[in-house]
Amino acid sequence: MKILTDVHTHTNVSTHAYSTLHENMVAAKNRGLELVAMTNHAPSIGDAPHIWHFMYFKALPRMIEGVKLLCGAEVNVLNESGDIDIPESVLCDLEVVIASIHPPTYKEERGGDHTKTWLNIMENEYVDILGHTGSPDYPFDIDAVVKRAKEKNKCIEINNHSFISRPQNIEICREIAMACKKYETPVVVNSDAHFMSKVGEVSLATEMLKEIDFPERLVMNLTAERFIEYISKKKNKVFKFEE
Numbered sequence: 001m002k003i004l005t006d007v008h009t010h011t012n013v014s015t016h017a018y019s020t021l022h023e024n025m026v027a028a029k030n031r032g033l034e035l036v037a038m039t040n041h042a043p044s045i046g047d048a049p050h051i052w053h054f055m056y057f058k059a060l061p062r063m064i065e066g067v068k069l070l071c072g073a074e075v076n077v078l079n080e081s082g083d084i085d086i087p088e089s090v091l092c093d094l095e096v097v098i099a100s101i102h103p104p105t106y107k108e109e110r111g112g113d114h115t116k117t118w119l120n121i122m123e124n125e126y127v128d129i130l131g132h133t134g135s136p137d138y139p140f141d142i143d144a145v146v147k148r149a150k151e152k153n154k155c156i157e158i159n160n161h162s163f164i165s166r167p168q169n170i171e172i173c174r175e176i177a178m179a180c181k182k183y184e185t186p187v188v189v190n191s192d193a194h195f196m197s198k199v200g201e202v203s204l205a206t207e208m209l210k211e212i213d214f215p216e217r218l219v220m221n222l223t224a225e226r227f228i229e230y231i232s233k234k235k236n237k238v239f240k241f242e243e
């Protein structure tokens with residue numbers, strides 16, 4: 001499985017990531033990618049850029065080094081009610097919205113059952129992707145969430161970075177992927193790169209998907225064409241990619 005886009009990447013405006021947008025785009029080109037989404041952390045987490053970062057994407061060309069660029073955010077899930085940390089007035093203009101649980105900004109306790117959190121998050125029409133959901137610290141009813149994601153046309157992320165920095169997540173990631181296969185829920189396979197050399201690097205995730213014979217037709221970011229079609233339809237937006 002060769003994934004030609006990467007729709008979860010960080011640049012050095014998130015201070016624990018270390019490459020510029022341009023460096024990421026050059027790396028994407030060298031890897032043969034067709035499209036990248038820049039999705040930095042939303043403002044409530046310590047390393048995040050100012051909210052203005054998410055309000056001025058019109059400053060950017062959408063084709064850099066021959067690679068298409070979408071601009072979005074990785075928003076922080078704040079609580080079980082599904083609150084997130086970018087206001088709707090800004091959120092509605094973002095092109096890719098990943099909602100992730102990060103312990104410093106998620107107010108619920110570890111352990112227990114976090115099914116309601118994900119179900120509530122999916123009620124937010126602007127959220128497109130549930131990010132790195134496989135943490136054993138925040139268990140949830142995988143069948144219920146994956147089934148609802150299918151109904152709500154949300155993608156579940158298979159996050160390559162989890163295989164390296166969150167090895168405790170691997171077994172749950174596999175279970176989630178198997179549930180996506182069972183319920184025909186769309187997924188995206190992303191690097192979550194924090195450095196340019198990692199942009200488009202998803203080999204551990206695709207290896208796992210191969211092991212469970214995961215169907216390519218459910219991978220919404222397999223090609224730029226497929227992802228753009230998915231996200232344009234979902235957001236009722238037309239994207240122009242110009243230098």
Ligand SMILES: [Zn+2]
Nearest residue numbers: 074100131132
């Ligand atoms: Zn994250």
Ligand SMILES: [Zn+2]
Nearest residue numbers: 008010074192
């Ligand atoms: Zn991330």
